[in-house]
Amino acid sequence: MITINKQTLMAASIVALFTGSGCSSTLSKPEHASKQPTLRKASLHTANLAGTQASAVAQQPLQQKPTLDEDFDTWERVFRGFQLSNQYSKHPQVQRFVNYYGRNPEQLNLLSERASxxxxxxxxxxxxxxxPNELALLPFVESxxxxxxxxxxxxxxxxxxIPDTGRRYGLQQAKSYDARMDPFxxxxxxxxxxxxxxxxxxxxxxxALAAYNCGxxxxxxxxxxxxxxxxxxxxxxxxxxxxxxxxxPRLLAFKELISNAPRYGITLSETPNQARLAQLHIDKPVDLRQAALQAGLAPDTLVDLxxxxxxxxxxxxYSNRIVLPRQYAKQLMAVIDALPAASNRVYASSSASGYNKLATTRIGKKSSKIAKAKPKSSTKVHTVRRGETLQSIAQRHGTSVQTLMKHNSKRSSKLKVGERLDVMAAAEGATNHS
Structure with a gap:
């Protein structure tokens, strides 16, 4: 449990919240309960459900379950909460994807590290x-x-x-902010x-899962x-x-593979039953790269989260919260408190940083390990011509649709004739997640 000294608690520029469990609301305006911030308890925070419109969806009754200590493994905690029939794993469509994904256990090892x-x-x-805890595996399929x-x-x-559904469930979207990409x-x-x-x-x-995918x-x-x-x-x-x-079937295949990892040659990353992430409430613009550097972390640690x-x-x-590595919360809190309000200087998106996204930041280790930086790619501008698509432009310039969308902060694949795109030539390792 992180302890915060009295002076830090009284700092007028930030309100801290240490949890990692529970998903907070995305607010249209920052909350200011009082001039002097207080440390909120996680239980209060987890009761504030993210993206929920007050008059929209009635919540199902919350169920209390026995508490597991921190020595317990989070993967085991996931497995114990499975509720869907194990018979589904025998269905031919599920077996098809078990065999498909099971041929590459190294990739599943990497995905399990990212998931952790x-x-x-x-x-x-x-x-x-x-x-059902099977739903905790759904981001394997989605993203x-x-x-x-x-x-x-x-x-x-x-x-x-998608944009419309995100807005319907309270996820604000603007040019400089997109709550769909806030993990909490x-x-x-x-x-x-x-x-x-x-x-x-x-x-x-x-x-329900099918409807989540196609409506x-x-x-x-x-x-x-x-x-x-x-x-x-x-x-x-x-x-x-x-x-x-x-x-x-993809989700059910991931359930079969992850819950029987040794059988398929998969090594799941160590995941102690404790939060790796915390949230920090702030009331000023903060340069996330500058904050990470001043705290002695890799520059993209906070940008990636x-x-x-x-x-x-x-x-x-749009949001008065940031996500940060729980083990570095105290030092980041002090650094952010001391930083002046940032200007509106625009950075390139994280895809342009040269970091390999497949080997994402490891949070919760004694040292914050960032994937080895790749040489930065050269950037040039492409003017969209009639009949061109993101796919054709990506192929022409040796990159991917996903990289183009990230690098140009696009939220849809629609293009306008004459639109100018920053193109990453030689974007090695770009992964198309379509």
Whole structure:
């Protein structure tokens, strides 16, 4: 447990919150309860659900479960909370993806390391709501546990919210800020949406997951068609889009692989049952790279954890929180308190920093390990011509659609003739997450 001295608590520029479990609201205006900040208890914070509109979705009753000590492994905690039938793993579609992903255990090792940064926070919130722990694995399918990723359709973040759905669940979006890429806010919003879908489909989690992917209206139409024909209306019998037909089996395949890791040659990263992340409340613009450097950390440590701030500078008018490594919370709190308010100088997005996103920051070790920096790529401008797409432009310049979208802070793949794009030539290692 982190202790904060009295002088730090009285610092007028910041309000600290140490948790990592529980997902806070994304606020249109920063909260100022009083002129002198106080340290809030995590229990108060976790009760403030992220992305929830007051009049929208009634929450399911929260369930209390036995408390596990910090010596317990978070992966084991995930496994103990599985609720979906293990028989699904025998389905041919699930086995297809078990075999597909199982051929590359090294990649799954890497994904498990990336997941371990967010896992405690997500599973805590899933359990708090009484939901199946399989849902904690959903970012494997959605984003490969990369909080700073866009799809071709403009979906963003760990949980891949499209713009309209994100706004519907309280995730604000502006040029300099995108709450879909706030891991805490997006987790709360995603779980609220999944609870609503589960209620819509009478407690059937497979149908709820399918609806999360392709929309509840599409799933309901297919159910109605089958019912009219006297056909079964389970997920496996619906005529859904190909992506959705594969989406649910992918999740169930990850469940099978991760829960039986030794059988498939997978080595899960060590994940003690404690929060790796904390949240810090601030009321001024903060240069995240400068804060990390002054705290003796790698420059992109805070940028990688806070991709919602698209310029690398916090925007209190949209959110007065940042995510930070819990073990460095005290020193970062002191540094941020001493920093002057940052200017609006715009940084290139983190994809241009030259860091390999697949080997993400390791949080919670005794040293903050950042992937070895790659040489920075040269940048040039491409003017969009009629008929061009992001895919064709990416291929022409040897990069990926995802990298183009990140580097140009685009939230959708739509282009306008004459639009100018910064193109990363020689973008080695760029990964297309479409």
């Amino acid at each position: 940064v967010f896992l405690h926070m997500i599973v805590h919130e899933v359990e708090r709501r009484g939901m 490969a546990f990369d909080a700073d990723v866009f799809s071709h359709a403009g979906a963003a973040g760990l949980w891949q919210f 806010a997006a987790t709360g919003a995603a779980l609220t949406y999944l609870q609503k879908l589960n209620n819509d489909f009478n407690g059937d989690w497979l149908l 509840e209206n599409r799933v309901q139409r297919e159910i109605d068609k089958n019912r009219a024909k006297g056909l079964p209306t389970t997920f496996w019998h619906l005529s859904l889009p190909k992506e959705t037909r594969e989406y649910v 806070n991709p919602c701030f698209r310029t690398g500078i916090t925007t209190p008018q």
